[in-house]
Amino acid sequence: xxxxxxxxxxxxxxxxxxxxxxxxxxxxxxxxxxxxxxxxxxxxxxxxxxxxxxxxxxxxxxxxxxxxxxxxxxxxxxxxxxxxxxxxxxxxxxxxxxxxxxxxxxxxxxxxxxxxxxxxxxxxxxxxxxxxxxxxxxxxxxxxxxxxxxxxxxxxxxxxxxxxxxxxxxxxxxxxxxxxxxxxxxxxxxxxxxxxxxxxxxxxxxxxxxxxxxxxxxxxxxxxxxxxxxxxxxxxxxxxxxxxxxxxxxxxxxxxxxxxxxxxxxxxxxxxxxxxxxxxxxxxxxxxxxxxxxxxxxxxxxxxxxxxxxxxxxxxxxxxxxxxxxxxxxxxxxxxxxxxxxxxxxxxxxx
Amino acid sequence: xxxxxxxxxxxxxxxxxxxxxxxxxxxxxxxxxxxxxxxxxxxxxxxxxxxxxxxxxxxxxxxxxxxxxxxxxxxxxxxxxxxxxxxxxxxxxxxxxxxxxxxxxxxxxxxxxxxxxxxxxxxxxxxxxxxxxxxxxxxxxxxxxxxxxxxxxxxxxxxxxxxxxxxxxxxxxxxxxxxxxxxxxxxxxxxxxxxxxxxxxxxxxxxxxxxxxxxxxxxxxxxxxxxxxxxxxxxxxxxxxxxxxxxxxxxxxxxxxxxxxxxxxxxxxxxxxxxxxxxxxxxxxxxxxxxxxxxxxxxxxxxxxxxxxxxxxxxxxxxxxxxxxxxxxxxxxxxxxxxxxxxxxxxxxx
Numbered sequence: 070x071x072x073x074x075x076x077x078x079x080x081x082x083x084x085x086x087x088x089x090x091x092x093x094x095x096x097x098x099x100x101x102x103x104x105x106x107x108x109x110x111x112x113x114x115x116x117x118x119x120x121x122x123x124x125x126x127x128x129x130x131x132x133x134x135x136x137x138x139x140x141x142x143x144x145x146x147x148x149x150x151x152x153x154x155x156x157x158x159x160x161x162x163x164x165x166x167x168x169x170x171x172x173x174x175x176x177x178x179x180x181x182x183x184x185x186x187x188x189x190x191x192x193x194x195x196x197x198x199x200x201x202x203x204x205x206x207x208x209x210x211x212x213x214x215x216x217x218x219x220x221x222x223x224x225x226x227x228x229x230x231x232x233x234x235x236x237x238x239x240x241x242x243x244x245x246x247x248x249x250x251x252x253x254x255x256x257x258x259x260x261x262x263x264x265x266x267x268x269x270x271x272x273x274x275x276x277x278x279x280x281x282x283x284x285x286x287x288x289x290x291x292x293x294x295x296x297x298x299x300x301x302x303x304x305x306x307x308x309x310x311x312x313x314x315x316x317x318x319x320x321x322x323x324x325x326x327x328x329x330x331x332x333x334x335x336x337x338x339x340x341x342x343x344x345x346x347x348x349x350x351x352x353x354x355x356x357x358x359x360x361x362x363x364x365x366x367x368x369x370x371x372x373x374x375x376x377x378x379x380x381x382x383x384x385x386x387x388x389x390x391x392x393x394x395x396x397x398x399x400x401x402x403x404x405x406x407x408x409x410x411x412x413x414x415x416x417x418x419x420x
Numbered sequence: 421x422x423x424x425x426x427x428x429x430x431x432x433x434x435x436x437x438x439x440x441x442x443x444x445x446x447x448x449x450x451x452x453x454x455x456x457x458x459x460x461x462x463x464x465x466x467x468x469x470x471x472x473x474x475x476x477x478x479x480x481x482x483x484x485x486x487x488x489x490x491x492x493x494x495x496x497x498x499x500x501x502x503x504x505x506x507x508x509x510x511x512x513x514x515x516x517x518x519x520x521x522x523x524x525x526x527x528x529x530x531x532x533x534x535x536x537x538x539x540x541x542x543x544x545x546x547x548x549x550x551x552x553x554x555x556x557x558x559x560x561x562x563x564x565x566x567x568x569x570x571x572x573x574x575x576x577x578x579x580x581x582x583x584x585x586x587x588x589x590x591x592x593x594x595x596x597x598x599x600x601x602x603x604x605x606x607x608x609x610x611x612x613x614x615x616x617x618x619x620x621x622x623x624x625x626x627x628x629x630x631x632x633x634x635x636x637x638x639x640x641x642x643x644x645x646x647x648x649x650x651x652x653x654x655x656x657x658x659x660x661x662x663x664x665x666x667x668x669x670x671x672x673x674x675x676x677x678x679x680x681x682x683x684x685x686x687x688x689x690x691x692x693x694x695x696x697x698x699x700x701x702x703x704x705x706x707x708x709x710x711x712x713x714x715x716x717x718x719x720x721x722x723x724x725x726x727x728x729x730x731x732x733x734x735x736x737x738x739x740x741x742x743x744x745x746x747x748x749x750x751x752x753x754x755x756x757x758x759x760x761x762x763x764x765x766x767x768x769x770x
Contacts, residue, residue, distance in 0.1 A: 365755030
């Protein structure tokens with residue numbers, strides 16, 4: 070897997086810079102060694118609990134790196150304005166990043182978040198509670214982008230894409246640096262493998278760049294995806310960048326993983342990742358419940374996708390302890406979930 | 421080790437000068453014994469929580485401890501200091517798992533006397549760690565008598581010496597639990613630059629955790645006020661401190677299943693009298709509110725008993741009893757709760 074690193078939108082250096090930029094402002098979330106009830110065979114899982122990150126998901130890292138960089142690079146006078154479209158974790162992350170970066174010396178306006186009209190009230194309220202301004206639009210991709218474009222033009226706002234912005238990707242990659250650092254306390258230099266959920270690919274690509282930059286091919290990088298949202302799997306297997314199957318209703322409980330790889334994240338996934346493993350909706354919910362009960366961490370189903378792969382048959386047969394895969398890091402990407410609603414779904418599935 | 425010596429709960433006959441109480445040195449020893457065995461659990465802070473209460477809170481996450489509760493510390497410390505082929509104890513759940521796991525790690529067999537209404541997950545987890553269970557009715561049977569009889573039978577008919585490690589009224593158990601408080605206070609110093617906590621909130625069942633932690637507080641932060649929190653229906657420790665003697669109550673009906681003890685022990689009473697500032701109580705509703713908050717906002721699954729400390733802190737803040745900006749430690753004691761029960765409880769809150 071010879072990666073032509075010049076073609077990738079970021080390098081390890083960008084991740085290290087992000088790490089410096091984010092210092093003291095992002096949480097150095099816990100890396101938890103799994104209780105024995107969660108381990109499979111002789112493996113040891115190490116869970117990076119990004120559910121405990123500010124705003125409840127890893128998204129805050131990328132959003133903050135992008136916002137802070139904008140301030141550093143800003144040449145025009147007047148406050149910085151940022152805009153994005155998202156109804157999920159990225160919305161809250163950008164809202165808080167803007168609020169935290171707002172100082173007298175470098176004013177930043179409340180972030181503008183474009184959301185489709187059907188977006189859950191809870192998510193709109195959460196975004197507002199972090200200081201974001203919510204603007205609703207029609208529920209189509211075109212409408213979202215048009216509204217965002219309008220705001221960029223009218224307010225001179227900078228658009229922060231949830232997964233394609235290189236500064237966002239570099240921000241997400243800081244997780245890998247922390248994991249490596251925290252593993253030292255367990256007497257380990259590096260994990261043998263890492264499992265990362267994939268939606269738009271920001272988390273996956275940022276961490277892949279960081280880990281390949283530090284350890285070359287030593288670590289197995291495995292992406293975890295819902296079967297129902299398998300664009301990454303199909304792209305990876307065919308070597309061609311493909312989107313969701315036509316007519317795909319995107320009906321997955323992993324609501325944070327519905328977006329697809331883009332022109333920046335795809336090449337990194339294509340070149341640096343070892344494997345993409347898909348899991349069923351039932352496996353995702355089962356793993357999510359298992360994590361709640363055994364790890365005592367409230368994760369959202371999108372994070373359960375990673376756990377489902379970690380404890381599942383495919384990963385363990387392909388990457389067994391016999392083959393030297395013993396210490397496995399798993400990124401628990403977020404914890405923004407309605408526990409009661411999700412518990413109902415689990416019950417309906419007989420879990 | 422006979423049960424009577426260390427577990428004579430209601431007697432005030434033995435003068436306190438003659439009680440063999442643990443000291444902070446015992447906590448330091450326990451920390452050495454537990455090093456590399458127990459987890460140094462994270463201390464979590466929340467900007468939102470601090471802002472809403474106007475203080476600085478440090479949550480010690482013992483739900484992330486081995487077997488999901490702080491109990492592992494005391495059980496392992498005590499068991500590693502005792503001899504014999506087996507260990508026996510009685511427990512409402514977390515101590516059971518703690519003893520079973522500790523026994524497995526130390527290659528001993530474990531028999532636990534457990535209430536028949538203990539949460540399913542606690543029962544199966546105990547069995548999962550290799551524990552052998554004898555069930556009893558917590559409202560009508562005497563668990564101490566059952567334990568005594570069992571140990572006698574094992575010795576008489578099988579020639580196996582079983583040591584008894586009670587859930588809280590035991591020098592080594594108390595010292596082990598104290599390592600949680602020690603770690604919290606050290607972390608607050610090294611990671612947050614705070615020399616000493618102003619308050620430490622700890623849940624109270626039998627008093628093992630608060631006793632151990634108050635030994636640590638006294639050594640590391642002598643001006644820190646240690647506040648105990650009990651469920652309203654189970655305020656025997658509060659009554660005991662107020663009346664100057666151990667008060668025994670009927671098994672209280674509360675969702676805090678880890679704090680349904682009928683009486684604190686003579687050891688824990690002696691330490692609490694000296695070191696605990698006072699004890700407050702909270703309602704089951706307040707516990708449910710905390711469970712929901714911790715789950716939704718802080719992404720932590722905490723069992724009802726584990727929420728006592730934070731609920732107590734919130735109550736005192738609401739009564740203007742905590743100065744603004746105070747540094748407050750809270751021990752989240754455990755997270756062992758069936759998800760079904762968790763969802764039932766959390767959905768019942770408004």
